[in-house]
Amino acid sequence: MISYECSQFNTFNAKERYPMPNTEKEKQLAAEASVKFVKDGMVVGLGTGSTAEFMIRQLGEKVANGLSMTGVPSSERTANLAQELGIPLTPLDKVDKLDLYIDGADEIDAQFNMIKGGGGALLREKILAYNSKFNVIIVDSSKKVESLGKFRLPLEVIPLAHKKVVDQLIQLGLNPILRKLDNSEYRTDENNFILDINISGQKNLKDLNTRLLEIPGVVETGLFLDYVNVLILGRAGDVEVTHVNRN
Numbered sequence: 001m002i003s004y005e006c007s008q009f010n011t012f013n014a015k016e017r018y019p020m021p022n023t024e025k026e027k028q029l030a031a032e033a034s035v036k037f038v039k040d041g042m043v044v045g046l047g048t049g050s051t052a053e054f055m056i057r058q059l060g061e062k063v064a065n066g067l068s069m070t071g072v073p074s075s076e077r078t079a080n081l082a083q084e085l086g087i088p089l090t091p092l093d094k095v096d097k098l099d100l101y102i103d104g105a106d107e108i109d110a111q112f113n114m115i116k117g118g119g120g121a122l123l124r125e126k127i128l129a130y131n132s133k134f135n136v137i138i139v140d141s142s143k144k145v146e147s148l149g150k151f152r153l154p155l156e157v158i159p160l161a162h163k164k165v166v167d168q169l170i171q172l173g174l175n176p177i178l179r180k181l182d183n184s185e186y187r188t189d190e191n192n193f194i195l196d197i198n199i200s201g202q203k204n205l206k207d208l209n210t211r212l213l214e215i216p217g218v219v220e221t222g223l224f225l226d227y228v229n230v231l232i233l234g235r236a237g238d239v240e241v242t243h244v245n246r247n
């Protein structure tokens with residue numbers, strides 16, 4: 001179980017923050033709608049997390065029924081699942097651009113800014129989203145918020161520098177918490193640590209992202225600004241599909 005720990009807070013489970021009975025159904029519906037974007041011959045980036053898992057399982061069925069596609073996984077967890085399901089995979093450096101990237105999010109605001117990385121895969125996810133021609137985001141209705149920040153923003157940091165990064169983040173008033181897994185530091189697929197910070201009330205997200213990336217030792221942030229082409233939101237037995245105009 002992934003948990004957070006710091007002196008002022010009790011340990012808590014990040015995924016229990018929005019208990020909603022229809023959440024799983026909404027994720028499934030959003031995932032079902034997203035695989036309709038996948039066409040024969042496409043190279044498709046495969047996201048990470050419980051919503052992405054629904055999508056990967058659907059793609060697995062389609063591949064079993066004759067769909068010809070290649071996946072590029074955003075995590076070891078996703079790669080393992082895709083392999084189990086018989087989805088052909090290739091590394092990112094073997095392709096030019098992804099035709100499509102499909103993934104979930106932890107929060108998405110009215111301007112389609114997102115927090116991602118609750119599952120620890122933010123770095124590879126951002127690399128895939130950046131190198132994709134088209135990004136489809138699939139969420140249940142609990143993820144839609146007016147402004148980001150109820151969910152803590154994950155930062156991937158180099159272990160050697162993490163205490164120095166923590167000092168800087170405390171000075172910025174961002175209250176960092178080192179992510180733990182079974183009482184040890186959580187490690188990403190790139191063997192880094194995650195610091196989860198409080199960005200509630202931050203108005204200028206672009207500026208915040210730049211300031212965070214300027215701290216030596218911060219590898220990447222879970223702020224995904226200007227990445228969404230299509231948002232598919234599951235809500236009460238149906239989906240809302242929004243095409244985002246990105247200039």
Ligand SMILES: O=C[C@H](O)[C@H](O)[C@H](O)COP(=O)(O)O
Pocket residue numbers: 047048049050051052103104105106115116117118119120121122125
């Ligand atoms: O690192 C994980 C990813 O950013 C996920 O897309 C995000 O945490 C959402 O996960 P879930 O679909 O399980 O809520």
